[in-house]
Amino acid sequence: MSTSPFERPPEVPPEITFISLPKALAQFHHLPLHVPIWIHREEEIQKKGYDFNEGALVMEELLAAAPGVPGAYLYQLFVKKWPHLREVAPYFESGRIAEAIPKLVEVLDIDPECPLTCFQLGFCFRATGELEKSESFYKKALRMAPSAGWIYSNLGRTYQAMGDKAKAAEVYWKALELLPGDHFVLEQLINLGELFVIPSQGEKGDITAAFVRRADYEKKMTEAVEKETKAEALAQFGWRLLRDRLVDLACRCFEKARALKGDFAEALLGLGTAHLEAGRHREAERFLLEYLDEDPDSATAHLNLFKVYLAGGDMDLAWDEIQTAVRLDPSRPESLKQLYYLFLQTGRREEGLELLSNLALQHPTAAAPLLVRAWALTEGGQWPEARQALDEALRRAPHDEEILLFLTSELGKRGEKEELIRLLQKETEPLPLSLTINLALAYSQTGRLEEGRKVLKAFLKRPGLEPLDRERGKAILKEFEK
Numbered sequence: 001m002s003t004s005p006f007e008r009p010p011e012v013p014p015e016i017t018f019i020s021l022p023k024a025l026a027q028f029h030h031l032p033l034h035v036p037i038w039i040h041r042e043e044e045i046q047k048k049g050y051d052f053n054e055g056a057l058v059m060e061e062l063l064a065a066a067p068g069v070p071g072a073y074l075y076q077l078f079v080k081k082w083p084h085l086r087e088v089a090p091y092f093e094s095g096r097i098a099e100a101i102p103k104l105v106e107v108l109d110i111d112p113e114c115p116l117t118c119f120q121l122g123f124c125f126r127a128t129g130e131l132e133k134s135e136s137f138y139k140k141a142l143r144m145a146p147s148a149g150w151i152y153s154n155l156g157r158t159y160q161a162m163g164d165k166a167k168a169a170e171v172y173w174k175a176l177e178l179l180p181g182d183h184f185v186l187e188q189l190i191n192l193g194e195l196f197v198i199p200s201q202g203e204k205g206d207i208t209a210a211f212v213r214r215a216d217y218e219k220k221m222t223e224a225v226e227k228e229t230k231a232e233a234l235a236q237f238g239w240r241l242l243r244d245r246l247v248d249l250a251c252r253c254f255e256k257a258r259a260l261k262g263d264f265a266e267a268l269l270g271l272g273t274a275h276l277e278a279g280r281h282r283e284a285e286r287f288l289l290e291y292l293d294e295d296p297d298s299a300t301a302h303l304n305l306f307k308v309y310l311a312g313g314d315m316d317l318a319w320d321e322i323q324t325a326v327r328l329d330p331s332r333p334e335s336l337k338q339l340y341y342l343f344l345q346t347g348r349r350e351e352g353l354e355l356l357s358n359l360a361l362q363h364p365t366a367a368a369p370l371l372v373r374a375w376a377l378t379e380g381g382q383w384p385e386a387r388q389a390l391d392e393a394l395r396r397a398p399h400d401e402e403i404l405l406f407l408t409s410e411l412g413k414r415g416e417k418e419e420l421i422r423l424l425q426k427e428t429e430p431l432p433l434s435l436t437i438n439l440a441l442a443y444s445q446t447g448r449l450e451e452g453r454k455v456l457k458a459f460l461k462r463p464g465l466e467p468l469d470r471e472r473g474k475a476i477l478k479e480f481e482k
Helices: 023-028 039-048 052-065 072-093 097-110 115-127 131-144 149-162 165-178 183-191 214-227 231-243 247-260 265-277 281-294 299-312 315-328 333-345 349-362 368-379 383-396 401-413 417-425 433-445 449-460 467-481
Strands: 016-020 034-038 195-201 207-213
Touching: 016 039, 016 052, 023 115, 034 039, 034 052, 052 072, 072 097, 072 115, 097 115, 115 131, 115 149, 131 149, 149 165, 149 183, 165 183, 183 195, 183 467, 195 214, 195 467, 207 214, 207 467, 214 231, 214 247, 231 247, 231 265, 247 265, 265 281, 265 299, 281 299, 299 315, 299 333, 315 333, 333 349, 333 368, 349 368, 368 383, 368 401, 383 401, 401 417, 401 433, 417 433, 433 449, 433 467, 449 467
Parallel strands: none
Antiparallel strands: 016 034, 195 207
């Protein structure tokens, strides 16, 4: 923000001056670049940012004294709509998203060209599953505020919810152009396989994250695969490439490993998994069955074969494979969720829940059946029962990140911030990033911002942090510093 270059009209009261908003922010709020402030607040606002609540009051006084001031029409619109936008805030805070929609439509009646209101409607319709409406309102917001990169990043989330990865990637790249270094956008591009993270030596000798485009990363990995001559090392490369969604290169990697070592069973599992990821189900089935001839007790292979049969619509074989996968490894949440989904889709929800209870009884040290049961109960609106299952799961697997993450996220959604804080404060082991974030946010939302900052700063001081975790932590701390 800077002092506005426009000439001050003589009728403006002496206690009012003007500053310039960043173009994107002015567009987003449907305001002129120059906005009024109390002159005694100028220094603080330059440091901390513009306060739109206070700004509405200043605009109101300005309009009373100087109704013909440049930008008066947009100031008038803002003064009329801002109280209504503030009334909507509690609906968002309490998760009553659907109830916010008619209130926002009323704001559009006041200012039909308000990007902020369209943006909020885009969010609401994504939350309620009306994705085409969400897309439409985000696009309308962008037409009026094309410099606001955060609208592009939210449109990307809607495209991801639609399952359109190509459109999501396109708008995330545009968001990154407008918001260079934005960590959320970088993470989404990483998740979409458009960017990759490679550890890099920093100026002070610390390890930082270097972001590399897909084409450059694929070229680098292709050269590494071509040079490698050991089957075991190629298998490791293959699994890494699968994780990075470079599926065809992973296939080449496992094929080369198999050519070097003909009886290398792991290459069969890798090929079956890679072809499954690529949607080549016939080839996936062939390699997975070959692998199971070598290792019939592989829960991973049975789970992947289940996915092959499910995709092909062969439900009888799919049932057999997922039940085998669960029998072989009842501690794997993914298999248990898939089995529960089959019960759910065939109208046998209670039977599915009973199965999870029985598995928890049959395997008294396994936490996964309880975790999945809690997830299923939560989906069905049965939180008290879900909480009991989560407490028992934690008793069986203390400090388990997946259980704690699910539990604290649900506590946060339900406004039980103090309970969330007490739960994580009891942890004797260093919290991973996901739980550190949940704890810091809970502190912030209960008015203890400084404690939240301390948690994040302590996390960043840990030796040996993964580069991406370090970058994520820095980005979140930066938001706290604001």
